[in-house]
Amino acid sequence: MSVVGIDLGSQSTKIGVARNKGIDIITNETSNRQTPSLVGFGPKSRYLGENAKTQEISNLKNTVSSLKRLAGRKLDDPEVTIEQEYISAPLVDINGQVGAEVTYRGEKQRYTATQLIAMYLGKIRDTASKELKLPVSDVVLSCPPWFTDSQRRAMLDAAQIANLKLLRLINDNTAIALGYGITKTDLPEGEAKPRRVAFIDIGYSDYTCSIVEFRKGELAVKATSWDRHFGxxxxxxxxxxxxxxxxxxxxxxxxxxxxxxxxxxxxxxxxxxxxxxxxxxxxxxxxxxxxxxxxxxxxxxxxxxxxxxxxxERVTVPLEQALAEAKLKPEDLDAIEMVGGCTRVPAIKDAIAKFYGRPLSFTLNQDEAIARGCAFSCATLSPVFRVRDFSIHDIVSYPIEFTWEQSPEIPDEDTSLTVFNKGGIMPSTKILTFYRKQAFDLEARYAKPEMLPGKTNPWIGRFSVKGIKADAQDDFMICKLKARLNLHGILNVESGYYVEDVEVEEPIPEVKEGDKMETDQPNGDAEAKPKTRKVKKQQRKGELPVSAGTSSLDEPTLSGLSEQENQMYMEDKLVADTEDKKNELEAYIYELRGAIDDKYSDFASEEEKEKIKDKLEKTEDWLYEDGEDATKAQYIAKMDEIRFVAGPVVGRYNEKQEEERQARRQAEEEAAAKKRAEAEAKRKAEEEAKKAAEPAKKSEDSEMKDADTVKGEVEEAK
Missing domain, CATH: 3.90.640.10 (ATPase, substrate binding domain, subdomain 4)
Structure with a gap:
């Protein structure tokens, strides 16, 4: 299995992978560390990434950019009108979603933003898979913190169409903060003052500022502000x-x-x-x-x-907003980390440094910090890698409220409640309690539509709660609904259940005075029974089915789009394979034409040479006339025809080459054997010389010993 983090940018995309005990940013087929975020359509196949960039100028009306900024939008959104200034393909409405109209394989086609993102993610998946030599499934994908529920759901749908399992849709700024904090070993612990860092990310199309508090093993986003049109x-x-x-x-x-x-x-x-x-x-x-x-x-x-x-003049606005929301002053920050290509502009750096009154920090890779953070997040969520525990507490970008119809039996009942407040912790779960005698519906929507980007519909979803009825005494059923804002930033009512009030006995805790307390025990040594009291508690009695209607695509639609994407993928692959076979045939014609009078010259008769040259000439004429748009099978057949004609000549050449190889190998083996024999003979000669020298040495030692004895006897006589 693989661990992949994807920074899906408006202009380009970076891919981070966890390997070699660290995070690598991988390169694409042209050895670039970032891939253009473009999808193009041609007469035969799609152009994705680098191929789309190469074709962009000649294929303007069929090339779509700004993919993620179209996600979950409608055509009449004023921000989509802004995007049309940067997108050369015409944007259209497709069943309430914005999409693009292009000419693909000679026909006019329409694809939604969700489909376009899925096409591009498929390309990124293949790039990562080719580099890792493993299938890619589990990924973490980044998105701007200002994305709404519908935009986030569109990203999840796109990942599913691309056959990717999205473990987390993480905010760009949170990914940056994770990449910064998870590698730090000197973060404060316990009750110590947290390290506060402002992360400023100014990329190709937007600008975000987040203030994050770090403690050992955790980060908490305290405030995030943005300018969606500054980049x-x-x-x-x-x-x-x-x-x-x-x-x-x-x-x-x-x-x-x-x-x-x-x-x-x-x-x-x-x-x-x-x-x-x-x-x-x-x-x-x-x-x-x-x-x-x-x-x-x-x-x-x-x-x-x-x-x-x-x-x-707008540079300092997000900085002021972030500080105000975090209730901090510039001097309360420990560092200001700059990320994003646009933070290299001197005027921007000067304005930000002047606002904070301190030097800026550039310790993170400005272009790749988000991708690295995404890869770290994927590693923490995947069972494949062991990563040190690091908790992430993100925040709610927009307040969310639930509304419902008033119960006829409760005339003074409130009909709305803000459940998730702006700045609240995410992910989080809230339990909503209702008293009902029959099934009911509730709607989730953004409480302050004016805060949303463009003309986004504040509606999030409608949830129907079934299986409710009055009890035997015609009393209300106590209904509990579990509303969760998950780690993708998406709201769901995950489950429903009902409870009943029941009386249970629970012991009354003894009140102790001093270290010891004497008690009367009328039964001698028998222990006194503990005192109890009856209390009412709610007990879960059963489940309540909840059906949801949201902006997410339903399963049949997703299956159909996934099948369509697979079909286009196979068509692209066939076109690529066909082009490879065509190039292979063309290269073989030129190679064989040069070789027939060169390396194959001694192995072919004049008649064979003429026959091969004639076949090559006819195939070349076909290739540049009728064979320009031939099928893969036709190119393979033409290659086989040439090989059939040239086969005997090539075979004789190969046989001769094999004979020469065998002769060289035999000569090398004989030379090696001779060398070994010479070495063995030399070794034996040395051993025999050594043995012959041993008796002479012994005789010499004996003579020296006798001389010493005589010398000793003479001295003794004296």
Whole structure:
């Protein structure tokens, strides 16, 4: 099994995996650590990720971006109108959901945002699986903290269509905080003051600020604020508008009338913006932008800051909101961690540092922090890895209330209740109590619709409670409903049950005075019976079936979409395999044509050579005429035909090669045997020489001993 965390960004996606006792960010098929968040459609197959980026300019109307920002939205939402400025494919309404209309395999097709996200997640799944050489199922996926219930449900549906098991849908800022805290070994414990850190994430399309408290083994998000339309793309748009006016005046070209030209300018200003983060000025040159005209310009950093001044004036707003919600001051924070590509802009860094009155910290990888946090979260939730325990206490972004019809028997009953307050802990469970004699419905909705993004419908779901009836005395049934805001940030009424008040006896605790207390025991040594009292307690008596109606797709719909996605996946695979076979055939034609007069020359007669060359020429003509759009089977058949004709020649060549290999191997073996024999002979000669030397040495030792004896006797006689 694998452990994968996915940072699904508006512009690009990063994949983190747990392995080698750490977290790695894996590369895609082009060795990039991030994959463009794009889905494109072509005449034969879909283009996903890098392939979609390559085709984007030539396939504008069939390429969809900003995938996650369309999730769970409706076409009439004003924020969808904003997204259309960044998406080249036309957006349409599909059964109340926003989607895109594209030309796929020669026909007009419509796909919802949920389907588009599922297609892209399938590509990310395959990228991770190829790198890990394992099937990928369990994942943790990131989303912005401002996502509503319907947006989160759309992400879960997309993951299910892509055949992924989503263990957690985690907020971007919470993933960053987890990645920061889980590796720290010096966090405060017990009653000590927690470490407070502000995490500021300014990415391609939005800006979030979270204040998080850390203690050993846990983190608690205290406040989160955001600006949904503040990011790198807003800077890019300001630059595109500026250069659009300049090019119109200076070069007489209007990029607003040419989508491809505008996209090329967008790509160029993104590079220019990055250069200006480290330099005081930067050039912009685009050859043949439109109408065969080259354009060029130069921009200074001061000019850029003037262009984006309205944006820069909004920099401190989320910072102030987060501090106010957390009831803290700038000096109460221990660190300010910066994350996201847009935090490299000097003007933004300066404004934030000035607001807090302290240096900023860049200890986290600005582009990959979310993916790493997602992978850590997946590791903690998966049984595959052993990770140190680390609790996450996230917060509720919007207050949620339940409403219901008033019971006719209870005329003064309240009909609404705010159950989950903004800033409350998530995940969390609340038990709701109702007194009823018949089945009833209740609705969940956001209590303050004005806080929601765009024109989001505040309705979350409708829950019907069945199986309720009055008791034998025509009294109310006490109904308990378990409402849970789960770790995905999604609300459900998970279960219902009813209770009854019953009388039970419970012992009365003895009141002790001093260390010991004497008691009268009339029965001598017999122990006194403990005193008891009767109390009423509620006992669970049975279950109440609860049916839910939410924005989630029902099972038949999900199954149908999953089957459709599998079919498109297999079609893509067939197209890719067919293209591989076509390339293989083309490469073999050129390889064989060069080899027939070279390495195969001595193994073929002139007649065979002519026959092979004729076959290659005919196959090549077919390949570039009738065979341009042939099937996989046809390419395989053509390859087999060539191999049949060239087979005898290639076979003779291979036999000769094998004979030479055998001869070389035999020669090598003989040389090795000879070397071993020489070494053995040398060893034996050395042993024999050693043995021959031993008697002579013994005789010499004996003579020396005799001489010493005589010498001793002479000395003694003296």
């Amino acid at each position: 790198g793309r807003n800077f890019d748009k300001a630059l595109v508008d500026h250069f659009g006016k300049e090019f119109k005046e200076k070069f007489k070209v209007d990029i607003n009338t040419n989508g491809k030209a505008k996209l090329r300018v967008m790509a160029a200003v993104e590079k220019l913006k990055k250069i200006l983060s480290a330099n005081s000025s930067a050039p912009l040159n685009i050859e043949s932008l439109m109408d065969d005209k080259d354009v060029r310009a130069v921009l200074k950093r001061e000019e850029l800051e003037e262009l984006v001044k309205p944006l820069l």
